[in-house]
Amino acid sequence: MSTAPARRTRAPRRAPEERRAAIAGAARAVALSDGLGAVTLRSVAARAGVAPALVAHYADGGMDALVADAFARIVGHELAEVAALVSTEDPRAALAAMIRTLASGERDEVTAVWVEAWALGRRNEALAAAVRAQMDAWQELVRGIVEAGVARGDFRAADPAEAAWQVLAMIDGTGAQGLVRWGSTADRSDLLLRAVEGMLGV
Amino acid sequence: MSTAPARRTRAPRRAPEERRAAIAGAARAVALSDGLGAVTLRSVAARAGVAPALVAHYADGGMDALVADAFARIVGHELAEVAALVSTEDPRAALAAMIRTLASGERDEVTAVWVEAWALGRRNEALAAAVRAQMDAWQELVRGIVEAGVARGDFRAADPAEAAWQVLAMIDGTGAQGLVRWGSTADRSDLLLRAVEGMLGV
DNA sequence: CGTTCTATTGATCATCTGATCAATATGTCG
DNA sequence: CGACATATTGATCAGATGATCAATAGAACG
Numbered sequence: 129m130s131t132a133p134a135r136r137t138r139a140p141r142r143a144p145e146e147r148r149a150a151i152a153g154a155a156r157a158v159a160l161s162d163g164l165g166a167v168t169l170r171s172v173a174a175r176a177g178v179a180p181a182l183v184a185h186y187a188d189g190g191m192d193a194l195v196a197d198a199f200a201r202i203v204g205h206e207l208a209e210v211a212a213l214v215s216t217e218d219p220r221a222a223l224a225a226m227i228r229t230l231a232s233g234e235r236d237e238v239t240a241v242w243v244e245a246w247a248l249g250r251r252n253e254a255l256a257a258a259v260r261a262q263m264d265a266w267q268e269l270v271r272g273i274v275e276a277g278v279a280r281g282d283f284r285a286a287d288p289a290e291a292a293w294q295v296l297a298m299i300d301g302t303g304a305q306g307l308v309r310w311g312s313t314a315d316r317s318d319l320l321l322r323a324v325e326g327m328l329g330v
Numbered sequence: 331m332s333t334a335p336a337r338r339t340r341a342p343r344r345a346p347e348e349r350r351a352a353i354a355g356a357a358r359a360v361a362l363s364d365g366l367g368a369v370t371l372r373s374v375a376a377r378a379g380v381a382p383a384l385v386a387h388y389a390d391g392g393m394d395a396l397v398a399d400a401f402a403r404i405v406g407h408e409l410a411e412v413a414a415l416v417s418t419e420d421p422r423a424a425l426a427a428m429i430r431t432l433a434s435g436e437r438d439e440v441t442a443v444w445v446e447a448w449a450l451g452r453r454n455e456a457l458a459a460a461v462r463a464q465m466d467a468w469q470e471l472v473r474g475i476v477e478a479g480v481a482r483g484d485f486r487a488a489d490p491a492e493a494a495w496q497v498l499a500m501i502d503g504t505g506a507q508g509l510v511r512w513g514s515t516a517d518r519s520d521l522l523l524r525a526v527e528g529m530l531g532v
Numbered sequence: 533c534g535t536t537c538t539a540t541t542g543a544t545c546a547t548c549t550g551a552t553c554a555a556t557a558t559g560t561c562g
Numbered sequence: 563c564g565a566c567a568t569a570t571t572g573a574t575c576a577g578a579t580g581a582t583c584a585a586t587a588g589a590a591c592g
Contacts, residue, residue, distance in 0.1 A: 139537055163452065168581060177448045179541050184581060191580065214582055240452060247449040249510045250365065250442060259510045293507070294525040298496070301503025305495070306462045308451045323496040343558050343569050371546060372549060381571050393550065 139178045148186050150174050160237045164244040167195045189254060196254040199245050206238050211269055219277030220330065223295075224321060225300045226273070230299055231306075231317035239303040263267040267292045274328065282330030295324050341380045343356065348390050353378050357400040362439045366446040369397045382489040391456060392433050401447050405464045410442050410475075413471055421479030426523060428475070432501055433508075433519035441505040469494045478528065485532030 143148070144328050154176035162225060187194040210229055214222040229235070249256035271292035277283030277324040285291035302320045344352070356378035359368050374384040389396040390422035412431060415436040430439070433469060451458035479485030487493035504522045 137542065138587075144417070144539075147539080150345055159540080163449075165449070166519050168578085170578080180580090181542080181582085182540060183399050187580095199387030240449070243445060244449045246440070246509050247365075247367070247446045256510050263507065263511065290521060290524075293521065294500070297503030299503065300506055302499065302518070304445070304448050304502055304506060305465065305499055307448050308458050309465065319492060319495065320499075322492075322498070323529055326481075326524055326531070330530070340557075341570065346569080349569080370548085373549085382550090382551085384570060385570080387570080487547095 136177065136179075139176075144186075147178075147182070150185055151178070151186050152194075152197055155194050156201050159195075159198040159202060159241055164195055164241055165198060167198055169192070172311055176218060192252045192254045195252060196258040198318065199241060199255060200258045202238060202241050203245075204265075206235070207262070208268065214269070218282075219273050219280060220282050222273050223277070223328075226270075227277065227299065227321045227324060230319045231282060231320050233306075233316075233328060236307065240307055242300065243304050243307060254313065262293070263296070266296055270295050271323065277328065284328065294302070294327055297324055298327070314318075333422065338379065338381075341378075341384070346388075349380075349384070353380070353385055353388050354396075354399055354403065357396050357404045360430075361397075361400040361404060361443055366397055366401060366443055366450060367529060368401055369393070376482075381478070394454045394456045396452070397454060398460040401443060401457060402460045404440060405445050405447075406467075407470065408437070409464070409467055416471070416475065420484075421475050421482060422484050424475050425479070425526065425530075427502065429523045429526060433504065433522050434514055435508075435518075437505075443476050444502065445506050445509060465498070468498055472497050476530065484532065493530065496529055499527055 130306060136307070151172060155167050155172045158171050158175050162171070169187075170180045170184050173183045176183065182203050183194075189196075210226055213229060214226050217225055245255060245259050249259050260277040267289070271288050274283055274285055274291050276293070278285055283291075299320065302316055302323075331504050354376060354382050357369050358376045360373050360377050361490070364373070371389075372382045375385045378385065386395075391398075412428055415431060419427060447457060447461045451461045469491070473490050476485055476487055476490040476493050476497070480487055480490055485493075501522065504518055504525075508518050
């Protein structure tokens with residue numbers, strides 16, 4: 129039965145920056161597949177093919193910082209993706225494209241990361257700071273869309289900054305609900321798009 | 331310095347149902363003050379003034395079930411409170427009162443419990459079931475208000491059931507954001523009320 | 533080749549988790 | 563008062579967590 133405890137061969141020696149990046153990438157992968165709460169010294173080490181002590185060695189601010197970094201990388205990547213998707217479109221189409229992408233159901237892992245970040249952020253100050261930063265970045269993106277829409281007369285919003293927060297709250301709330309309720313996919317995007325367009329007076 | 335490890339006197343013998351209720355109450359208290367994730371065998375035992383083994387003895391479905399029960403009690407209590415607050419008012423006032431209450435900032439602990447429940451619900455099926463049940467109950471309450479408002483001509487909503495989900499998503503999303511962003515209180519209620527009234531065409 | 537630097541590791545620690553079980557203490561009933 | 567039923571407990575287990583430190587191994591350089 130070869131109950132071999134999966135002996136690991138010694139990891140090849142790497143330049144510190146390279147190893148650091150590999151570990152950060154492993155943390156990101158663990159967070160996406162098993163959740164932010166599963167980002168532990170040992171799980172990250174296993175994913176990176178490295179001894180747990182090495183992860184501790186490179187995690188300067190402790191595991192809290194590594195978790196915060198994994199969150200920032202995941203969400204930052206998603207933001208960049210959506211920003212690229214949205215940049216060329218006119219405001220209404222951009223809003224619809226963004227919502228369709230975010231609620232498509234393939235992003236459940238990212239949504240779960242967001243929800244876990246809000247929860248864990250209460251006990252992990254580094255994570256809380258990262259969450260605030262990413263929320264600000266998202267709000268900026270949405271505000272830009274709203275402002276463009278208002279300028280064009282497509283949207284109606286007295287305060288685009290406030291409207292952006294409202295849109296994000298709607299997106300996040302729907303996503304959180306979907307985590308426990310609708311298994312994976314779903315056409316939550318319709319529900320969501322109608323609500324947001326209602327809020328923006330489309 | 332009396333580093334006395336706080337020796338506990340033996341807990342007085344109680345009727346099983348009474349003890350069961352006391353333990354459930356302790357779990358509720360721990361969840362409210364330290365979060366759902368802090369509801370552990372030992373923390374609940376300490377709060378109840380009882381040996382950890384006794385908590386395990388009375389937690390029939392394991393700690394998962396105890397956590398789910400604590401969640402259901404907390405959220406169910408809040409629902410009953412809000413339902414009572416809202417029952418006599420006309421729809422517009424009821425909606426405003428509900429939102430003012432929920433976003434008042436004194437409910438941050440309950441909001442945190444919701445967010446943690448969404449996160450933990452992915453690994454705790456009993457909790458996930460409780461979350462679904464409470465979401466349904468809330469949706470029913472909101473739907474009632476929306477329907478009354480539509481009947482009266484105060485609100486405009488093609489599908490009150492869908493509108494209720496949208497209102498809840500907005501409330502939940504705003505609450506989740508507030509957990510990490512705005513320290514405790516805040517006049518999120520204004521932001522929230524304006525958004526919801528916009529959605530309902532007030 | 534031999535030396536040096538350092539990336540990597542195994543071992544270990546203290547602490548936490550949920551859980552089980554025999555032993556004990558307490559209340560009740562005959 | 564004595565015996566029974568059972569609520570309660572201490573001890574203990576296996577597993578997981580973050581973290582530290584001396585020892586090791588590998589590569590680069592003289």
